[in-house]
Amino acid sequence: MKTDKADFILLEKLVEIPGVPGREERVADLIRSSLPAPVCDCSLDKLGNLIAHIPGKGKKVMVVAHMDEVGFIVQRILPEGFLKVERLGGSSLRALPGSRLSLWSSKGYIPALAGVLPQHLDTNEPITDFSKVTIDIGSSSCEETRAKGVRPGDVLTWDSPLRSLGDTLICGKALDDRLGCSILIKLAKILQPQELKCDLYLTFTVQEETMLMGGITAANSVSPDVIIGIDGTLSFDTPDLEGKQSDIRLGAGPAIKWMDAIRGKLAAFVPNQKLTHHVCEIAQKNGIPLQDEIAVGMSTAITPMLYASNGAQACAISVPIRYHHTPVETADLRDVENVVLLLKHVLTNDL
Structure with missing residues (x-):
């Protein structure tokens, strides 16, 4: 199953659209x-989760x-018109200085950049927090910045459109998890409802990058028997990471999750x-290759x-991604295609 031109164009649009936590409406x-309207019955819950129901028999x-994607939020406007920001989600501080950004104000899009010291003046002091980084939108005063419609609470995203890298790789912002969204859309287009062995709810959730909590209301409303999560995972195939935690690499297939953990080694998710x-x-x-x-x-x-759904059976399938939460997230389209193919086989067999 190959990614055709229409699939790529849709993915370009998905990546380009801003959608930080709490502002996913355009996505x-x-x-x-x-989504194919005759097949999917779509609804939005009060939090903003999009649920596409494809009726079928079974679980x-x-x-x-x-x-949502990682991004930044305006914290302060300085007297000189520059901005100070804080992260929304786990945006990479290391990748911020010198990067191009898109600021989304009440008046729309404003080009922005994150300042960086010229090499001639660089003292090589580490940048340890966001207060060390200043955002430049071309203003010379606080009043000029406010006249552009900018205020604290406005958000920024990386300015990094999708591009091809070699024969099968792609890179850009927000591949986590617009790739997952594109997989679900493709799945809706290729599935024949009469083939389904389940009652299917394709669910596009909000606010994952902040508190992981966005999908709770969706799970409460559907009360599923089975949950299958589709997201990105860390790839360890660059020279600085090989052999450090995992052997996951691009192009070797989707990854099947056996555990993930936050806050040290406390398990956050153990699948059924x-x-x-x-x-x-x-x-x-x-x-279909799996890692x-x-x-x-x-x-x-x-x-x-899982807790909102009264303990549904759950598993997770991941797309390996290099350079997570930066403007140059990189993935292999062959892995994406294999997730679509695997899901098609899973959903047309008894669960």
Whole structure:
């Protein structure tokens, strides 16, 4: 199953649209307009989660991807017109200085950049927090900045459109988790409702990058029997990371999650073993490569959804991504295609 031109154009649009936590409306609008209307019955819950129902017989199955991306929020406007920001989600501080940004004010888009000392003046002092970084939008005073419609609480995203890198790699901002969103859209287009062995709810959640909590209201409303999470995971195939925590690499297939953990080694998510082994068996039967994921320092939207859904069976399938939470997130389209193929086989077999 190859990524065709239409799929790539849609992914370009998904990546380009701003959608930081709590401001995912434009992403939801694009997704809703991209889903096949005759097949999907779409609804938005009060928090902003988009749920696309494809009716079928059998267990209620939620396949989940989150719409939000990491970004920044304006904290202060300085007298000289510059901005100070704080992170929204786990945005990379290391990647911020010298980067191009998009500021979204009440008057719309404003180009911005994160200042960086010229090498001639650099003392090599480490940048340890966001107070050390100043955002420049071309203003010379606080009044000029405010006249552009800018105020504390406005948000910024990386200015990094999708681009190809070699034959199968892509890079840009927000691949975490717009790739997951594109997978669910593709799935809706290729599934034949009569093939389904379940009652399917494709669920696009909000606010994963802050508190992981956005999907709770969706799980409460659907009350699924099974939850399958689709998100990105860390790739360890660059020279600085090889062999450090995992052998996950781009192009070697999706990763099946066995555990993830935040706050040291406390497990945030341990999947249902029977369901996870079932997915592995389907992958093996259909010649779909899988990698094993045990992730430390991260978790996904489905973790709190388990409790909201009264303990649904859950598993997670991940797309390996290099340079997570930076403007140059990088993934392999072959891994994306294999997630779509695997989900198709899983959902058209008994769960």
